[in-house]
Amino acid sequence: MAITRREFIKYSTISGIGIIGMLNGLPLLGALKESTNGTSSVAKWMTTVCQGCTTWCPVQVKMIDGRAVKVRGSEYAKANHGKCCVRAHMGIQQLYDPDRLKVPMMRTNPKKGRNEDPGFVPITWEKAIDIITDKMMELRKNEETHKFVLFRGRYTYMRDIIYEVMPKVFGSPNGISHSAICAEAEKFGSFFTEGYWGYRDYDLDKTRYVLCWGADPIASNRQVPHATSIWGKVQRQAKIAVIDPRLSTTAAKANEWLPVIPGEDGALAVAMAHTILVEGLWSKLFVGDFKEGENLFKKGKIVPEESFVENYTYGLVKWWNLELKDKTPEWAEKKSGIPAEQIRRVAIGFADAAPRVISWVSPGTAMQVRGGYSALAAHALNGLVGSVDNVGGTVRGSKIPVNKVPKYKEYYDDIAKAGTKHKKMDQRGYLKFPSLKKGKPGSGVVTNNAADAILNEDPYEIKMAIGYWNNFPFSCSGAERWEKALSKLPFFAHITTHASEMSHFADIVLPAAHSMFEKYGFIKSKQNLIAYVALNKRIIEPLWDVKMDETEIPWEIAAKLKEKGFPNLMDFFQAKFKDPETGKVPQNGLEFSLFALKYYTQPIWDKNHEKYGKYGDAPDGWDDFYEKGVWNSKKYKYRQNWGNFGTATKKFEFYSETLKKSLGKHADKHGVSIDTVLEKCDYVARGEVAFVPHYEPAFRRGDPREYPFIFFEHRSRLNREGRSANLTWYQAHKDSDPGDENWDDVAKINPIDAKKIGINNGDKIKLISPVGELQCNAKLWEGVRPGTIAKCFGQGHWAYGRIAAKDFKNRVPRGGNNNVILPAEYDRLSGSTARHGGVTRVKIEKIV
C-alpha cells in the first residue's frame, strides 16, 4: 500500500536514505520538546491533606524537581502537630503506582460479568464525556432523569457539586453516599443521648481513663497521628481498657483487654452502667442525686422516679428500671465471655477516674446488627460519669466557618422539578429501613441496599450511574449482589484512580486526580480539641490524563450538556463560582475547581468577611492560606453544650425522648406500632425498653452445628481505606497488624481450635459461610478467643493491580475478601451496614 503524501512529508525521508526530519532540518519530536530552562534541584515542602482514613490530617510533601519524595505531618497544623501516620507515607506509592488508570477508557465488550473481559480501550476525555452526556440527555428526553444515580465514595467538601447539585439540577434525587458502610451507627449512639450526630473528639491530653469500644487509636481510624504521639503520656497518666475480640495494637499496650464475644458489647456496656450506679459512682454534678442521699440503685430493685433529681440528664431512673437493674456483671459474663470481676473492675476504675475519662465508641462496637443500641449504651457511660463535653472526656468540634453550596433550586427546570420529587432509590424510609439520621426517619443512606434496589427495580429501575472513589463490589458485604447489580445496570461510568472490581462492570472508566497530590479540595476535621480546615492541593504536575473528580468532571459534563441543549448546570457553575477575589467567571474545569475552593473557604481567608478571624486563625489573605494549607480553630470550649444538648429534652437522655419521637414518626408513616417496626427490623426489644440503651443479643447467620466458628473482621494500620493492597509497603509490612503476616492474608485462629480441627500454621484454607467462601492461609494466634476467627479487611482483590490481584487474567484474588463471606445485614435504625459483631458463622476446610 502506498504511503500517503502527508505521511511522506511528515517523515521527510525517501527510501530510508534521509534522516527523519531532514527536510525541515528539525527533529520530529512527539514525546520530548526542546527547552531553554534548566531545572533546579531545590527541595520544597508543600502542604496538602492525607485522606488515608477519615482523620484527614494536614500533611506536607517534600518535592524535588516536581517529584514527591517524602511525607510528614504539617508544621502548620495544631491538631496533629506535625505528625502523620504510616498511611500518609503510603500515599506516594499510590500516586506513582504504574497500575493507575491513566486515560479515559471505554468498554468494547458489551457483556458484563466477572469473567467477561471488558476490552477497555483508551478514548479521549471529549469522547468519554460525549458518551456520558448522550445517556444523560436520553434520560431527559424521556423524562426519566430520576433513573440516574451518583454513587459517592471518598470525598472532600467540594462534594456537593457532583453529589448534590449535578444530579438534582439534572433531575435526579439520587446522590447516594457510602456513609452507611462507614460509621453511621456510631453517630446513632451520640445522637440519641446527647443530640450529636457526628464523630467525637477526645481530650487525650487530660484524660485519666480510656475505655475503647473496638477502638484501636494507635493503629487505625481515627486520630491516629495525634493518638500515637500522645499515647505514651496517656499510658503514664491514665488506665486504658480495650474491648475488642482481637488483641489489637492498642489492646496489646493496654492495662485491660476484654476479648468480648463478638456482638455482645452491649452486655458489657449495660453491666458497667449497672455497676456504676450500684457503686454510687455516677457524676453527682452532671447527673444529679437522690433527694434523700441514699443510693437506691440495688440489684433487682425498682427505684421510684421521683426519688432522684437530675441536673443535666434525663431518664436515669427510667433506664435503671427498664433495663439496668438486673444487668449485673455476673449476668454479662454469661453473654460476653468476660469475667464478672473484670467487668466490675473496669467499670469502677472508669467511674473512679471520672469525669476525666473517655468511653470511646468506634465502628467495631457500633456497626453490628442491633449495634446502634450498643453504641447508645457505650456512649451513655460518658453521660453517667459526666465526661461528656468535658475536660479529659469526649467532646464535639469547634465551629468551622466555611460556606455551604450556593442555592441551586432556582436552576431546576420542569423536568428537574418532577424528577427530584421521586424518593431516593436506596429504600431508606421503607418500613425495614428506618434510617433515623439526626432523628429524621428515612434520611440516612442505606448504601449496601442500593444493590438490591437495582436488582428488584424497587422503587424504580435505574438506567445510569456514575460512581467516584468507591468500589462497592469489594467494600460492601454480600459483595456478589453488587456484581449482579452492576451487570444489570445498563450504563455505568467509574471515576477512580485504580480500575477495580467496580470498574470491571463499567462502560467508561475515568482517571481521577489523586486526592493528596493532584486535586483541589478541602476537608473539615478535628483532633486534639482543635477543629481545622485543610486544603487538598495539586502539588505535582499529574503524570497521566487525570481530572478532579468533584469539580473538573462535573464541569466537563455541564459544558457538554449545554452544547446539547441543557445549559442549567453550567449556568449555575458560572453564576455561583466566580473568583471571589476578582469576580472572574470560570472558563474551564481547573479555574472552576480553584474558584470553588476559594468560594467555600472564603470566611477563613477573606479579611472583609464577617467571620474572618473570629473562630481561629486569621490568615493573611488567600495566598497565605493556600500556602499554609490549614486553618486551625480556637481550642474547644468545654461544657458548651451542657444544658443545651440537641435532644428533645435538651438534656443528655438516658431515656431517649428523641429516639421515641423518631421511632414514632417512622411507625406512624407506615401505620404500624413501634413494636412492629422493631420486629421487622430484627430488634429484640419491645415496649419502653426500646427508648433506653439496652442489651440486644448478637445476631448471627449460620447454624452453629454446621458453622462452628464466629467470624469477625478488623481494620489494618496500613489500610488507606480499601486502597492499599497494591502497594509493596503494605505487603512488606503487613505484620505490623498483630498476628498478620507479610505478603499474606491470614485467618487468625486460636491454637486450641486449630488443634481440634487439625489445622497448622500456613495451611491453605477455605472459610465458608452461608453466603460465600474465600481462600486464605491459616495463622495460629492466641490473640483471638477460642470459638472465633479474625481476618483483616483489605485484601482479596481480583482486580486493582498486579500486586493486589494474584492473577487478574484468571480473576484469582490475592487472599480473600471478607465481604464475600459476610452477609448483607444492617443495623436498620441507623441504616448502617453490619460488618462487625460476628454477623456470620463460618466453617473451615483445608485445601489439599
Added chain:
Amino acid sequence: MNSKLQTNQLNDQLVNRANIYKLLADCFKYPEDSLESTLKLLKSATVNYDDVMGTSAEKLVDNFKLNTFLKELQIEYSRLFVGPFQLDAPPYSSVYLDKQGLVMGESTQQAIEFYVKAGLDPALEIHEPPDHIRVELEFMYYLLFQKVMDGNNRFLDISYKFMETHLIHWVFTFTNKIKDCTESKFYIRLAELLDSFLSKEKELFLKYNKI
C-alpha cells in the same frame, strides 16, 4: 579504505539508526491508522541497516493488515502498556530499575537529567512519565539526529552514556515481559525487533567505549 566512503557509511549507519529509534518509538504509541505507514518506513530503515533485522521487520509489516488488526491491537496495546486493572508489561524504566517498582523513581530522575543535558524537556502533552519507552527511544533518535545534522560528538557521547547507564538495563526485561504476557504475534515480533536492535546498539557502544 577511502575515508570519505567510510564517513558516508558511518553517516548512513547513523541515519538508519536514528530512523529506527524514531519509528520504534512510534510503534509504542497507541495504535492508530498511522501505524501502517510507520511500519512500512520501519521496514525500509531496517532493511537498509541489517539483514536479520530487516527480515524480522518484514514479518512484522507483511502480516499487518490495518482493517482487521487495528481494533485487536488497540485492545492488546491497552492490556500490555496502559491498563486498566494492571499493566502486563509496564513501559517505564523505574518499574524495572527501582526497588519499589513504581513510576517516577530514581531512574526516572536519571533519564530526566539526560534529557536536560541535551536541552530537552519531556512533553507533558503525552501524559506519561518521562521514562516511558516512547520517550527514551525518541531521545536516542534526537541525539543521533543532532550528530547527523551538526556532526557534533557531544550528542553521540550522551547517547552512549544513556545506553550504557540506563536504557539497556531495563529494556530487555521489558521486551521479555511483552513476550511472556501476550499472544499477539504483532507485539511479540515488535518486542523481538526491539531486542535485536538494542542488542546491536549495545555492541556498538561497547566498541565505542574501547576507542
